[in-house]
Amino acid sequence: MKNKDLKIYLAAPRGFCAGVDRAIEIVKKSINKFGSPVYVRHEIVHNKHVVENLKKIGAIFVEELSEIKDKTRPVIFSAHGVPKKVPKEAQDLKMEYIDATCPLVSKVHREAENLNKAGFHIFLIGHENHPEVVGTMGQIPEGSIELVETIDDVEDIDIPSNKKLAFVTQTTLSVDDTKDIIDALKKKFPQIKEPNKEDICYATTNRQAAVKKIASKCDMFFVIGSRNSSNSKRLVEVADKAGCNYSELIHSESSVPLEKISKCNSIGISSGASAPEILVQNFIEKIKENFNVEIQEVEIVKENVTFKVPGKLN
Template sequence: MNAENAASSDKPLLKVLLCSPRGFCAGVVRAIDSVEQALKRYGAPVYVRHEIVHNRYVVESLKAKGAIFVEELDEIPETNAPVIFSAHGVPKSIPEESQRRNFFHLDATCPLVTKVHREAEIHHKRGRDILLIGHAGHPEVVGTLGQLPDGAITLVQTVEEAETVTPRDSNNLAYVTQTTLSLDDTAEIVATLKRRFPNIIAPHKEDICYATTNRQEAVKRVAPTVDALVVVGAPNSSNSRRLQEVAEREGCRYSVLVQRAADIDWSKFEGIKTLGVTAGASAPEVLVEEILDSFAARYKLDVQTVSGADESGMFFPLPRQLRDTAAA
């Protein structure tokens, strides 16, 4: 037996259940491709308002290629360079300001977020009060609130708030939701609103996006069967944080959200026999592989994929201005 085989045999066995689907969704792919194609077509710099997606690895990779990230448009000098809006969506005031400054802007908002914006606009035109189920301060929520005049949309974050919210006209009411919420938490809030306001109008199709739904369902299957579960993602990523919460709710003894392998507290994994691994919709697969490599340095891995919904057919076209570049 050579030294490598001996070292391998000394490692404890760890069964790893790898959730599928995990990682990038079609909206994230579209947003990242928008920045990369803009750099290819127009050259550096390309300005991006807010993180294009909530993942530091992705942002740093795009910075290295020539993207400049800003939080507000007033950080951008007078320029002919493209200005890209992130996947989370922006208030209407942002493209309006961009036009005033004669910026060439590209909108990388996820089409499923745009769908929520359009729903809210339609409800407003029909004179309805609108409730938005979501988390205060999240860029997607800020963008949705900013589609309409102040006061047109009321934010509801919890079941408790759903119990106390007082719309102006309870018989002329609709709700929309942030796309990256917990399915279970949202269902409780919606049930409360429907009980209090039986005539409330729901979205024609669930606002929580397919990727959020599919990743949470995969975690629900894995979490009860493992000793610990790792979610690869950023702390400011709503969908990643919800995956950790789902794992805890489903009975996983220890679940943790990490950005990189260096973030792992190995003392928390002592004695485990089974491990679940997933990734938020903005986390690249290379980071999942990095996590697995770190466990492989300490354990002999038996990796099994737990497959759920098939997302292979999901695709969103790039912003119109970039499509010919991508095709070429």
């Protein structure tokens, strides 16, 4: 196979977004400030490689605060955000907590709260049980926000016509699929209030646009990311819809599918917003060992967004 030429289209931007960078930085700075262990509620970001590296320096991951034996140690809330009851529980337990919720997710939380205060019934476009969705729905009283996952869900909505309606969305959705659901909501409820600024985050939008740009040129498309990463799974779907015949998620248990790649003349590579660049480079190195590789990086936009870590960690 080493004699075979292979062209790699490398999507840019790819990988870590500002919210992920900030969340990882918060864990590291918390360990520096408070010593170890520091507890983290839920995976700080959806990537096994990141989580394992943070465990090595003193982070302990739990799903609920009740699992934390030593309540004198600080706890960090993940980038996906948490329902209101979680900080309250931490306060009741007199625990020090640091919130690593991505600022763009916090923006959706505030939107939902403000809409609720203004008397709107809210639809949240998102995926059931995703921690971001659980967090957003947990900002306001039960019954005042309902989940919409598909166009069929829109058709099934039965709500009095005199109700004030609004929608918000999960930040890591497929831009195209979400547009179809929004169109269906607007058609059924012409008066529905939409967010002033789109909720899907800049990084999700940019990564999907970069994949779209190159997918049709590729015999196969690979997205480096975790199986529980919403934005990574959406990139695989985007590559499929944009004209690549075969797209695949490469996660921590995946081996490099050299046999499949040997049948290709060109492949595309991107990575989800919680996947470190080292995983992309390792994947490419493995391919280079077996093929004559030419890499073309296709960058659609330069990202220069950064988010500050909480002041108390500086």
